[in-house]
Amino acid sequence: MPKQTLYVVKATLSLDEIAAALRISSIDAAEKFTDPRVSSWFAEIWGETLFGFKRHPSSNYPGSDAKLTLGSIGRFEISVRCFNKGKIKFQKSKFIGSSRHGTMDDLIQSVEDVERIVVVDLRNFPVLEFYAIDSKAVLKLIRTGELTLNGMTPRRFDAWISRDFIVEHLDIELPIPTAPAPNH
Numbered sequence: 001m002p003k004q005t006l007y008v009v010k011a012t013l014s015l016d017e018i019a020a021a022l023r024i025s026s027i028d029a030a031e032k033f034t035d036p037r038v039s040s041w042f043a044e045i046w047g048e049t050l051f052g053f054k055r056h057p058s059s060n061y062p063g064s065d066a067k068l069t070l071g072s073i074g075r076f077e078i079s080v081r082c083f084n085k086g087k088i089k090f091q092k093s094k095f096i097g098s099s100r101h102g103t104m105d106d107l108i109q110s111v112e113d114v115e116r117i118v119v120v121d122l123r124n125f126p127v128l129e130f131y132a133i134d135s136k137a138v139l140k141l142i143r144t145g146e147l148t149l150n151g152m153t154p155r156r157f158d159a160w161i162s163r164d165f166i167v168e169h170l171d172i173e174l175p176i177p178t179a180p181a182p183n184h
Helices: 015-022 026-033 036-051 104-112 135-143 154-164
Strands: 004-012 066-069 075-083 116-121 127-134 165-172
Touching: 004 036, 015 026, 026 036, 036 075, 036 116, 036 127, 104 135, 116 135, 127 135, 154 165
Parallel strands: 004 165, 075 116
Antiparallel strands: 004 127, 066 075, 116 127
């Protein structure tokens, strides 16, 4: 089967600007933003800016983590996942974390509920790489036993991407979104 092209959007943030905006040191900013639990909040906003999807106010929303409107075609459901050195998990947030448990059926349902999973690679922060992966490719990993509830290590993620896709990087500058006009 021929490999599909996967466009990986690459953006470099200014660590000094992030630190200044948050009134913290660059060291603290780097430490916090390389933690996927922290970055996932921002990754949904960055993804909204990059890909034009609308995020849900709660990442535990039962339908998805975010939605993209495609005009008359309908809604496009996506999920956003961040990783650094730890495993990447693909089930919904409500099934991940301390005292939260899920089953293989929950993992399958989490992936089936979305059309795309945007995986954000934080390993080279402040360089971010956004992989917008079709959920069918992730379901194939589940069916072959390559993806379980335990997730996938970064090394296995890299091997999977290399094996199944032709990767093309698109370097972009992540724009600062404008605030919506107030409703009066």
